[in-house]
Amino acid sequence: AQSVTQLGSHVSVSEGALVLLRCNYSSSVPPYLFWYVQYPNQGLQLLLKYTTGATLVKGINGFEAEFKKSETSFHLTKPSAHMSDAAEYFCAVSGWNAGGTSYGKLTFGQGTILTVHP
Amino acid sequence: ETGVTQTPRHLVMGMTNKKSLKCEQHLGHNAMYWYKQSAKKPLELMFVYSLEERVENNSVPSRFSPECPNSSHLFLHLHTLQPEDSALYLCASSQFVLGKNTEAFFGQGTRLTVV
Numbered sequence: 001a002q003s004v005t006q007l008g009s010h011v012s013v014s015e016g017a018l019v020l021l022r023c024n025y026s027s028s029v030p031p032y033l034f035w036y037v038q039y040p041n042q043g044l045q046l047l048l049k050y051t052t053g054a055t056l057v058k059g060i061n062g063f064e065a066e067f068k069k070s071e072t073s074f075h076l077t078k079p080s081a082h083m084s085d086a087a088e089y090f091c092a093v094s095g096w097n098a099g100g101t102s103y104g105k106l107t108f109g110q111g112t113i114l115t116v117h118p
Numbered sequence: 119e120t121g122v123t124q125t126p127r128h129l130v131m132g133m134t135n136k137k138s139l140k141c142e143q144h145l146g147h148n149a150m151y152w153y154k155q156s157a158k159k160p161l162e163l164m165f166v167y168s169l170e171e172r173v174e175n176n177s178v179p180s181r182f183s184p185e186c187p188n189s190s191h192l193f194l195h196l197h198t199l200q201p202e203d204s205a206l207y208l209c210a211s212s213q214f215v216l217g218k219n220t221e222a223f224f225g226q227g228t229r230l231t232v233v
Contacts, residue, residue: 034221043122043208043224090161105151105174106222108161 002027002093006109014117019063019078021112023091026072032094033074034106035065039087047089050074061085086116121145124209124225131199132233139194139228141209149214150192151222152184155206167192168214199232206230 007022025031032051036044048059055067061084065076074091092106122143131137143150152164166174167186181203183195192209206229210222 036224041227041229043124043226044210046221046223049221105163105166106161107163110160 002031002107004091004093004107004109006089006091006112008112009110010113010115012115012117013081015083016080019076019081019085019114021076021089021091021114023065023074023076023109024072025074025091025093027093033065033067034092034094035059035063035074035076036090036092037087038090038111044090047076081114081116083116083118086114088113122209122211122223122225124207124228126228127226128229128231130231130233131196133199133201135199136195136197138196139207139209139230141192141194141225143190143192143209143211143223145211145213145223147211147213147223148189149212150186150189151210151212152192152194153208153210153224155208155227157205161208164194196230199230201232204230204232 003026005024011021013019034049035047037047038044047063048057048065050057050067058064063076063078065074067074088111090111091109094106125140129137149168151166154162154164163176164178165172165184170186170189181198185193206227208227209225212222213220
């Protein structure tokens with residue numbers, strides 16, 4: 001079984017400030033980890049993903065995330081927030097089910113709404 | 119057209135109506151999904167189709183009936199819904215490869231309101 005916990009349902013930052021969105025996961029198998037962004041009345045757009053290899057992954061729009069196995073974390077960061085970053089962000093985990101397959105099924109966290117103040 | 123396309127974008131239906139949501143993917147993927155996104159709740163996986171076979175059904179009420187006629191199309195047939203079924207319904211697709219997990223690509227969603 002897999003689960004994802006996003007700490008903080010709302011995060012507010014000033015424009016130009018550091019963005020840090022927290023994600024912790026639970027997985028009995030090596031996880032694949034994803035961050036998605038959702039703008040109002042839109043679908044989900046992939047920001048970045050971790051599969052294997054380098055634990056620091058870079059995504060679109062200046063975002064990056066670091067996989068820390070010992071902490072079971074995959075926090076999302078951006079050095080300098082922009083007004084256009086205001087959206088809801090979802091962390092997700094994918095892995096294998098009991099049958100040895102996963103079909104790319106994702107388990108999502110509850111989401112974090114990011115607000116950026118001028 | 120590219121990506122994952124969902125129609126309609128908005129739907130209002132009465133509890134006695136029958137309607138269908140449509141999803142089409144132009145990515146050549148072999149797996150498709152329906153997710154439900156309700157206010158203040160995590161995204162819920164409803165159905166998974168892989169290679170046109172339903173491989174997962176997460177205890178979804180029978181008033182929701184999926185159909186996957188081919189690898190590019192996915193439908194969600196709705197009948198006698200309840201007001202609590204009002205939500206954003208998201209379709210997604212991915213390429214399933216044994217031994218790998220690939221990311222899912224999402225459509226824009228259908229905002230469903232049951233009155």
